[in-house]
Amino acid sequence: MSYATEELAARLKAAREAKGLSQRELSALASVPQSHISKIENNAVDLRVSSLSSIAHALDMELMLVPRKALPAVQSITRSVASVPVVNAESKREIARIREMVDALASRASGANFENLQRRIREITQIQSQLDPEILQKVRRTIESIESSGSNEAVNRAAENIRSLRNQLAHRAASHETPRPPRPAYRLEEDQDG
Amino acid sequence: MSYATEELAARLKAAREAKGLSQRELSALASVPQSHISKIENNAVDLRVSSLSSIAHALDMELMLVPRKALPAVQSITRSVASVPVVNAESKREIARIREMVDALASRASGANFENLQRRIREITQIQSQLDPEILQKVRRTIESIESSGSNEAVNRAAENIRSLRNQLAHRAASHETPRPPRPAYRLEEDQDG
DNA sequence: TATTTTGATGTGTTATTGCAGATCAATGGT
DNA sequence: ACCATTGATCTGCAATAACACATCAAAATA
Structure with a gap:
């Protein structure tokens, strides 16, 4: 979809994989069809905030609005916390x-x-x-x-x-x-x- | 709407007011009908991510997924940056x-x-x-x-x-x-x- | 090799957003 | 007192997300 959501989609996918969950497992956790998750991760839908939020929750994440000024700091923090340390x-x-x-x-x-x-x-x-x-x-x-x-x-x-x-x-x-x-x-x- | 989106709605409204913008002005900036903005701020709709994102952009904010672990830190930062210092x-x-x-x-x-x-x-x-x-x-x-x-x-x-x-x-x-x-x-x- | 799992894709239906445009009461400005 | 602006609310209509299934090729597992 739009460029803006591209990163969100990527983050979702990364988070899911970091947790070692399959799309179907996540779909069970978030009570969302697997097919839908696939579309979401491929940025093929412009999903509703509630959906995004519930999936994010299932992945221990929170949807937030952060001021531009705070962006670099926030990104740095989330990176340092989420940093997927190469688990094969x-x-x-x-x-x-x-x-x-x-x-x-x-x-x-x-x-x-x-x-x-x-x-x-x-x-x-x-x-x-x-x-x-x-x-x-x-x-x-x-x-x-x-x-x-x-x-x-x-x-x-x-x-x-x-x-x-x-x-x-x-x-x-x-x-x-x-x-x-x-x-x-x-x-x-x-x-x-x- | 759902509890999850409630905070987002509140943040949008706060951000708009902090910028001294009316709903109509914002609607022009974000190319979104004023009526819609009203509904959004009252948490009366479950809007699409693209909409939320474009409105957030108009308010100099970014939509982000932040890991639970990083939440307190991020909240602290955004508060310190966005802190609406009581402009009457x-x-x-x-x-x-x-x-x-x-x-x-x-x-x-x-x-x-x-x-x-x-x-x-x-x-x-x-x-x-x-x-x-x-x-x-x-x-x-x-x-x-x-x-x-x-x-x-x-x-x-x-x-x-x-x-x-x-x-x-x-x-x-x-x-x-x-x-x-x-x-x-x-x-x-x-x-x-x- | 045979089986299972995974992710991607398709179909049909339903529910709801999003937009356009209008109205309205309340408030503020002149 | 009059006019402009603000935010909330309603209508109809079109677009599409969300869902429930089903299917499929590729990859992983046995």
């Missing part, structure tokens, strides 16, 4: 599979132990940088080991296991990763006219 | 009148001198905080003085005059205004879970 397709699939398994498990297991496990999983999948399929497969196997027994003890062991993996990742990241955003990276007052 | 109705009218006069003048006058004057006027009307009707009336009188003569010299005098007024305002603001955002006012990583 295989990792995404692995993450998706793990999520499924946990969801399936949720019907049987419950309680503080399980919630703890869920948190650990959320933690490790949120690291994103340094996430590679091997690690994720370990995570998956760990969870599979619960599925058979289902005991509280197994849940705890898995949680601890995953925490350990997460720490390994964090350590790896700390050693040879981008040290830190060196500059503030945004400022107000873009000096828009003399 | 009378001042708004005064500003509008000044703009009209300048537009009218633009048909006769032109050149670097006139552009300079225009910039001065933009500057002073953009200060917004500390703008009171008295000052604005002085500005208007100054411009009126050009209208009669129309000489280049008069234009220059007016520009200088307005610059002086602007400096007074800036000084006033610096002395007993909010000193500075004392805290960063925003941070990333809203610690949204565990």
Whole structure:
């Protein structure tokens, strides 16, 4: 469609992929037909604000009006937060599979132990940088080991296991990763006219 | 309409009023019927993204998708930039009148001198905080003085005059205004879970 | 290789926007 | 008192988003 919406469409698609969701999965979350999502991502429709908003919500995003003056700052912030740190397709699939398994498990297991496990999983999948399929497969196997027994003890062991993996990742990241955003990276007052 | 769009509508209205534009003026700028703008501001329609976008553009705003994580930071920034610093109705009218006069003048006058004057006027009307009707009336009188003569010299005098007024305002603001955002006012990583 | 999943595309129907143009009460300006 | 402007509201009409399905080729998975 118009140039103005092009970026929004791209952002939606990027956000969905960053979350490792298929169009159909997203369509379920946002209660919108898959066909429609496809059209939207291809910028083939001029959709309604409510639709855009609900899809954005499903992707943990918010639709906002930001003053031109604040644009550079806002863009910088969203970039630094959303920055999709190159999680390859295989990792995404692995993450998706793990999520499924946990969801399936949720019907049987419950309680503080399980919630703890869920948190650990959320933690490790949120690291994103340094996430590679091997690690994720370990995570998956760990969870599979619960599925058979289902005991509280197994849940705890898995949680601890995953925490350990997460720490390994964090350590790896700390050693040879981008040290830190060196500059503030945004400022107000873009000096828009003399 | 839906709760989600309510804030957008409110922001549009606020932005328009902050610019001292009437619905009809905005409708001209955005090529959208006034009746439609009224409905939009009252959140009575679920409008298309292109419409929202074009109106936002006319108001110097941009439609953006921002990740939940970045929301607090972004809101803080946009607030600090857009912060409608209580320009009362009378001042708004005064500003509008000044703009009209300048537009009218633009048909006769032109050149670097006139552009300079225009910039001065933009500057002073953009200060917004500390703008009171008295000052604005002085500005208007100054411009009126050009209208009669129309000489280049008069234009220059007016520009200088307005610059002086602007400096007074800036000084006033610096002395007993909010000193500075004392805290960063925003941070990333809203610690949204565990 | 066989199966499943994914994203893109098509069809028909319904609901609603968006536009045009007019009206109106309230407010403000002269 | 008179006139202009503002914002809200109504009409009809055309365009099209949104939906529910269905289908399909390509890619991923088994």
